[in-house]
Amino acid sequence: MKDKIIFLVGPTAVGKTEIAVSLARKINAEIISCDSMQVYKKMDIITSKPARALRKLIPHHLIDVLSPIREYNVSRYRKDALKKIKAVLKKGKVPLFVGGTGLYMSILIDGIFEAKTENPSIRKKLYKVAEDNGSAYLYNRLARLDSEVALKIHPNDTRRIVRALEVYETTGKPISQFQKQRKGLIDKYVVSIFCLHMERDKLNQRIHRRLEQMFRQGLIEEVRSLLKLKLSKTAHCAIGIKELKGFFCGAYDLENAKKLMRRNTQLYAKRQLTWFRKDKRINWVEINEKEKPKEIAMRIWKKLC
RNA sequence: GCCGAGGUAGCUCAGUGGUAGAGCGCGGCCCUGAAAAGGCCGGCGUGGGGGGUCCGAUUCCCUCCCUCGGCA
Numbered sequence: 001m002k003d004k005i006i007f008l009v010g011p012t013a014v015g016k017t018e019i020a021v022s023l024a025r026k027i028n029a030e031i032i033s034c035d036s037m038q039v040y041k042k043m044d045i046i047t048s049k050p051a052r053a054l055r056k057l058i059p060h061h062l063i064d065v066l067s068p069i070r071e072y073n074v075s076r077y078r079k080d081a082l083k084k085i086k087a088v089l090k091k092g093k094v095p096l097f098v099g100g101t102g103l104y105m106s107i108l109i110d111g112i113f114e115a116k117t118e119n120p121s122i123r124k125k126l127y128k129v130a131e132d133n134g135s136a137y138l139y140n141r142l143a144r145l146d147s148e149v150a151l152k153i154h155p156n157d158t159r160r161i162v163r164a165l166e167v168y169e170t171t172g173k174p175i176s177q178f179q180k181q182r183k184g185l186i187d188k189y190v191v192s193i194f195c196l197h198m199e200r201d202k203l204n205q206r207i208h209r210r211l212e213q214m215f216r217q218g219l220i221e222e223v224r225s226l227l228k229l230k231l232s233k234t235a236h237c238a239i240g241i242k243e244l245k246g247f248f249c250g251a252y253d254l255e256n257a258k259k260l261m262r263r264n265t266q267l268y269a270k271r272q273l274t275w276f277r278k279d280k281r282i283n284w285v286e287i288n289e290k291e292k293p294k295e296i297a298m299r300i301w302k303k304l305c
Numbered sequence: 306g307c308c309g310a311g312g313u314a315g316c317u318c319a320g321u322g323g324u325a326g327a328g329c330g331c332g333g334c335c336c337u338g339a340a341a342a343g344g345c346c347g348g349c350g351u352g353g354g355g356g357g358u359c360c361g362a363u364u365c366c367c368u369c370c371c372u373c374g375g376c377a
C-alpha cells in the first residue's frame with residue numbers, strides 16, 4: 001500500500017496558506033513548504049510566511065531553515081524535502097506540500113539527477129567568457145559538446161548555457177545524459193496535486209492588497225535590515241529587495257517602488273500559472289473570493305476521498 | 306482672446322505621400338543545482354472630428370474640437 005502525498009499549489013497571493021492549514025487539520029497532515037524564498041530566515045514579511053498562530057496549529061517544515069546570506073537551490077530543496085516526507089510519514093501523518101515554486105514541485109514529483117555537478121569557480125569563469133564574447137560564443141561551444149541539450153536551449157539563455165557547460169566541464173559528460181536519470185515521488189507514492197485558481201483580475205487585486213498589507217506590517221524596515229547583510233544571490237531575488245533598494249538610494253519614490261513590486265509580482269504569478277497549466281496531473285480548484293478557506297479546504301478534501 | 310507646441314497602441318513616444326512602428330504594459334510559452342530567477346513569441350490601432358488636394362493621405366492644405374506652455 002503506497003503512502004499518500006498531497007500538493008497544494010497556486011500562484012502567489014491566491015490564498016494557499018490558510019486553506020492549507022484548514023486542509024491539514026482535516027486530514028491529519030503536516031505542511032512542507034514548496035517555496036524557494038520562505039526557506040530563508042529574516043525574510044518574513046517579504047515572503048508572506050504563514051503567521052505564527054497558523055504554524056502553531058500545524059507544523060510547517062522547510063520554512064526558516066537558513067540564513068539569507070546562504071545560497072539555496074532545487075537540489076538542496078529536494079534532499080531536505082525527502083527527509084521531511086519520511087519524518088512526517090513516520091509520525092503517521094500525511095505530507096502536504098504547499099507553495100508556488102513550480103520547479104521545486106516538479107523536481108520532487110518527477111526527480112532530478114543526483115550526481116554532483118556544481119562548480120562555482122567554473123561557473124564564474126563561464127559567465128566571464130559569456131560577458132566577454134557574448135552568449136552566442138558559448139552557445140556554439142555547447143552545440144558541439146552536447147547538441148541534444150543545445151536544441152532545447154535558446155542561444156540567448158546564458159544561464160542555461162552556462163549550467164550545461166558547467167556540467168560538461170566538471171564531469172566530462174553532457175548534461176542531457178544526466179537529465180535522463182530522474183527518479184521522482186510519483187513511482188513511490190500516491191501523489192495528488194491541487195492548484196488553486198481564480199480570475200486574473202481578481203488575483204491582481206489580491207496582489208495589490210497584500211502588497212499594501214506588507215507595507216503596513218513593516219516591509220520597509222525588514223528590507224532595510226536585510227540589506228545590511230550580504231544577501232546571497234538567491235535571497236536577493238525575492239521580489240521587493242531590488243525594488244526597495246532603488247527607493248532607498250533615491251532612484252525613485254515609494255509609490256514607484258510599490259508599482260514596480262506590483263508589476264513584478266503580477267508577472268511572477270503569470271509565469272507560475274504557465275508552469276502549472278502544462279502539468280496535466282493537476283486538479284484545478286476554481287475559487288472565488290467569497291468562499292472561506294475552510295469551505296475550499298472542504299471541497300479539496302471531498303475530491304481526495 | 307492671441308502666440309507657440311502637440312493630439313498615432315493601455316502608457317511614453319518614433320516615423321512615412323503607398324492604410325504604421327519602439328520601449329514599457331498586456332497575453333501566450335519554455336524551463337533538471339539562482340526558479341520570486343532566466344529566456345522566447347505575439348501589435349493588441351476607426352492615426353482627435355469633418356472637409357479638400359491627389360490614382361492614393363496617418364503624412365500636404367483648410368476648418369473645428371481637445372491638451373500643454375507663454376502672453377494677455
